[in-house]
Amino acid sequence: MTGAPEPLDRLHPGLVHHIVNTLGWPELRPLQEEAIEPLLDGSDAVLLAPTAGGKTEAASFPLLSKMAQENWTGTSVLYVCPLKALLNNLLPRLETYTSWLGRTAALWHGDVSQPRRKRILRDRPDVLLTTPESLEAMLVSTNVDHRAFFSGLQAIVVDEVHAFAGDDRGWHLLAVLERLQRVVGRPVQRIGLSATVGNPDHLLTWLQGSGSGHRAARVVAPHLREASPVLPPPGDIQVDYVGSLENAATVITALHRGEKRLVFCESRRQVEKLGQSLRAKGVTTFLSHASLSVDERRRAEEAFTEARDCVIVSTSTLELGIDVGDLDRVIQVDAPASVASFLQRLGRTGRRSGSIRNCLFLTIDEDGLIAAAALLLLWSRGWVEPVVAPPEPRHIVAQQVLALCLQEHRVGDRLWQEWWGGLGPFGASAEPIVRHLIEEGFLDRDGGMLFIGPEAERRFGYRHFMDLTAVFTAAPEFTVLSGRTEIGTTNPALLTEEVVGPRRLLLAGQSWQVTYIDWSRRRCFVEPVDGGGKARWGGAGSGRTASYELTRAAREVLLGADPPVTLTGRARTALAQARESSSELVHPDGTVVVRGGRDTNVRWWTWAGYRANATLTATLTTIADPLQRPTDTCIRLREDATPAEWRKVTSEAADQLCLPAVDARALNGLKFNAALPTRLAEATLAARLADLDGATAALREPTRFTALGQ
Template sequence: MTAEPGTPEGPGGLDPLDRLHPGLVHHIVNTLGWPGLRPLQEEAVAPLMDGSDALLLAPTAGGKTEAASFPLLSRMDAERWTGTSVLYVCPLKALLNNLLPRLETYTSWLGRSAALWHGDVPQSRRKRVLRERPDVLLTTPESLEAMLVSANVDHRAFFSGLRAIVVDEVHAFAGDDRGWHLLAVLERLERVVGRPVQRVGLSATVGNPAELLSWLQGAGAGKRGARVVAPHLREAAPELPPPGDIQLDYVGSLANAATVIAALHRGEKRLVFCESRRQVEKLGEALRAKGVTTFLSHASLSVDERSRAEEAFAEARDCVIVSTSTLELGIDVGDLDRVIQIDAPATVASFLQRLGRTGRRSGSPRNCLFLALDEPGLLSAAALLLLWSRGWVEPVVAPPEPRHIVAQQVLALCLQEHRVGDRLWQDWWGGLGPFGPAAEPIVRHLIGEGYVDRDGGMMFIGPEAERRFGFRHFMDLTAVFTAAPEFTVLSGRTEIGTTDPALLTEEVAGPRRLLLAGRSWQVTYIDWSRRRCFVEPVEGGGRARWGGAGFARIASYELTRAAREVLLGATPPVVLTRRAEGALARARDEGAELVHAHGTVIVRGGQGTSVRWWTWAGHRANATLAATLGPAADPLQRPADAYVRLREDITPREWRNAVAEGAQRLSLPSVNPRAVAGLKFGATLPPRLAEATMAARLADLDGAAAALGEPFQYRVRGM
């Protein structure tokens, strides 16, 4: 496996176009009007036509869909594939909807077909898919699993012709539990069809492409041909936009951000990214109050509401769309003039995705304006831009110890096959790490707790699984990520979106008002049993709120270390406004006592009541350090990105002993029981394994070890 693709030519020095189907080449030249293929598309032809697994890397709008689909469609015709032979898997239903017209066009050029299958597709269209079996099926991993377990789908017949799977935005899967779920479902699919299935991943730039491809191969890693295709990685230096196209400003509040956005770039189409749904709502409301044509997009808006906003935005010119990460991936909202970022995204990879939304028109530059709302936001943005300017991107790493996904998969397999041999169940995942011998204690627990019954050497769904997951044909068993229980908000018969139930239960003076879709609504009736809330529009006064399941947004070791560099004087090579320069100078003055160029700092508060160890190691490393230090750490602390709180009366001798012992034996962070409760399918695990799973995911052993190994200075604040 290599990230250096070398020559794009095929066997005998063939031009890549000569290996594609002549009908495709005709339409590429005459229908699309392309003078030729892009480098990624040229270099993808040979490995995909030869049947290798591959990872295709390119910046946003780099032609990845065509790079995958043109060779596979050519193979489909040359090798006479029949039935549904290609699956195109995406993380978002909206992205699938967006891609369908393109893939319908490309397949039609060869007399083939493409169709869509996900939770929003009407039953009538699903029946047609089952009846007519399109050559290319666009779907999600959850919908694939639903097809495998459904009594209405003959999955062996339907998938009998499967030859290749394309996983779009593969990095978005690999970094969380949906990735483990995807891999497990793909292994089960291969066993159903009885042959290896070619796997092709599409991704923006990542820090570890070879490892990501090996991950995508699953149990086939090292057994099948594999190729990273990434022509842009051969460039000597990262492609940075010209000076002036990336700017960092300090505005101090969301209201001020609205003022700046309303005043700048009038007549242009602007996409504004926020880091929370509440921010999206408040900023959208403020922009509309200033007369700016504004649209909103986030996960708690209804599908229709988001679609209307995205379509209207795509057709408009002088307007703004305010979004969470829902528009970070490749959903087409037309040509953009500007991207604006409130504070900073969580990763450099996210910034690259967002930056790539601009500059798609010939002659238009890629650009981004950062608007920091406070000092932490300014520091985060400066740190991220510093890493980006060096060409650094986070490696994509799968979450460790996915034991709860193993439990879910065993139950799903029992649903799929009805009866599974109690000694043969591991074969379904072909030796894929967590689903092999390490899963045996989980299966024993499932049997012991009644989730799985066993009789005559066969396993099948037990009464406890029926009780917990049997509602609506086990639909909840196929959804791997947990959504907080929210109330649906309706105006008449029109669904606006969902809201946190706390907004409907807390005491208020006067009428109860919500902020949703950038507008205020007055609650007229609440249907508690059906979790519905009926509203009518009003002028102002609405409030937005959503709870959050899962992890809070936390900074990594690398980003936190970059923030320390910024405080020590490093400045990213972008344009800083005078406001940003002034705020950054103040932050450096105020933080001078908290940073040390060659190690860490222990700071005692001026009154002697607070002792903090400024590690600048990131949240997970600090959580690991707090557990490792034992009695030396403050037992009541909540680990932060930059520091660990120490016991107020700790002595130098106790500190030295704690560091020496910790360097020999790192401890996993302690786990809050509420965190275990938020782990979907966690109830199917023995409590100790559920806690061990969460602890492993809260830890950063490498970052903690690095902090323990550094010299430290002791300082008293204010002296």
């Protein structure tokens, strides 16, 4: 590395020696080089790069150098990830890097054994890899002296920070980091690692929390300096229309034999059905999704890594940085939910020298074809979704106040806000939530001190308040076992619905016949059979909704815009048919109100996305049909609506938007909603269902009426 740039000279010489001689790297990547100076100088930072861009090394090399140069002691670096599997995958690499300087790394999450945890508490590792939930569990545990354990903490690395920031796990992470920083008693450097996002500066401000505006901060993203997006050649991104999941299996079987293929599906049910079809066609197939047991997924991922001519079918569980070896192809069934997800998946390929990034879309219906074309249209323009934290996380505030009282045993009723340093929703606006917690017995107050009350004990006290620290839990499912081997989990509805003949499940790509159900322990025992199994889950992949931007791009596609990728003959034919059948629903100069057409209803085709349409439905109560569920593309109006009435109602609506109504049953999906006043729980959900900007844009567009009033 003779003549290396000045920043490289600041790394510890022992580390540079191993980079050159052990890793065999002639030089660092641009991101790794540019991260050295700000990280060594103590700045907070977000490091952006495409998948496999070397972000882990960009963060760890400067921090390990600083650890050696400043003689940090104890657990001085936390490495936080959203997935346990990602932590498991990273541990060997970080153990190697720390060992070069005589330091150590260790893993702490829910699957780590008690003996191993005791060793970690006794001999603190220099780098600890963990999840936010496990970190909070350490703060509230009576077995961990958190002040002593974290006394040497200097820096926190948040991997896949964009995956946190866009949902409530991000608010939970920020709140836990603020509490941890107060325990440590000094500011702690924060470094986020992220794939490309549309608003990196905003993401960095978010990550800094209460330190925003008070600490030096920098976005490091060399690839964003390029004047235009670098796209793979058009032939390497292809869109095909296959018409069914079974046909997708036929195409996957016929194409790219002898290669390693990763297939993404948008639901667990699709993964199971496609996996079963591929195996029936003689393809070596492995599966990965959240309802498969940890051991089942690990076996599949290890076998896939070692094999060659094979397929692994997965939901988004393999979207993040988990290493599944050297891939040849990525195949996408229909379209992912976002451009950001597509970038993550595309980045799984092209890692081998001489190989290129590629993705084949196999769309199984018209909606999937249009969604894929719309997504690729936005991607071709270099557009990526901004990461925005969900508004008004009152349920997380309630959980955090309870967790703080559990951590500290007693907290001053005037001092609790200080633990979050004035961070947004944890400041003065949280006062009504704390009053409610006291009034309902979740908290007790005595002598100006707050502590855990009987209602919190009753609702969350199971197994040392484990349910309080497990902020995000899946819907209750039954564990499926074959003998003593856990296969995964299934929806209870499959075990209770009426069936003719034996009850059969589809799980891990295999049909199973139910032999016994242990209702009290939520366990289901099965044995393998040849076929007939059914798969069903709720949650991700069921009833997805599109954003304003993606829905608008779909409108562009129907108006004739083609993404600059390869469309097969089948895709072009199906797209032409979709454009023909939708010609009365789209117009280049604005929105369309149509009476008749596909049905007898009057519909306003806004092409504004689900949340904007839900906002419009709530706002236009005198003209919108109250008995409807808005879609991404349109809302239903009253059958007797006239153009004059429509214009009158909408003329001033943009200045009087209403939040969508909330179904009381939806509150059950908001964990800790029981610790909130009902009106605040409903207000939280309503704010998250709304898109005020999208609704305003739709209202201000010109509108064309077809057959209305005739």
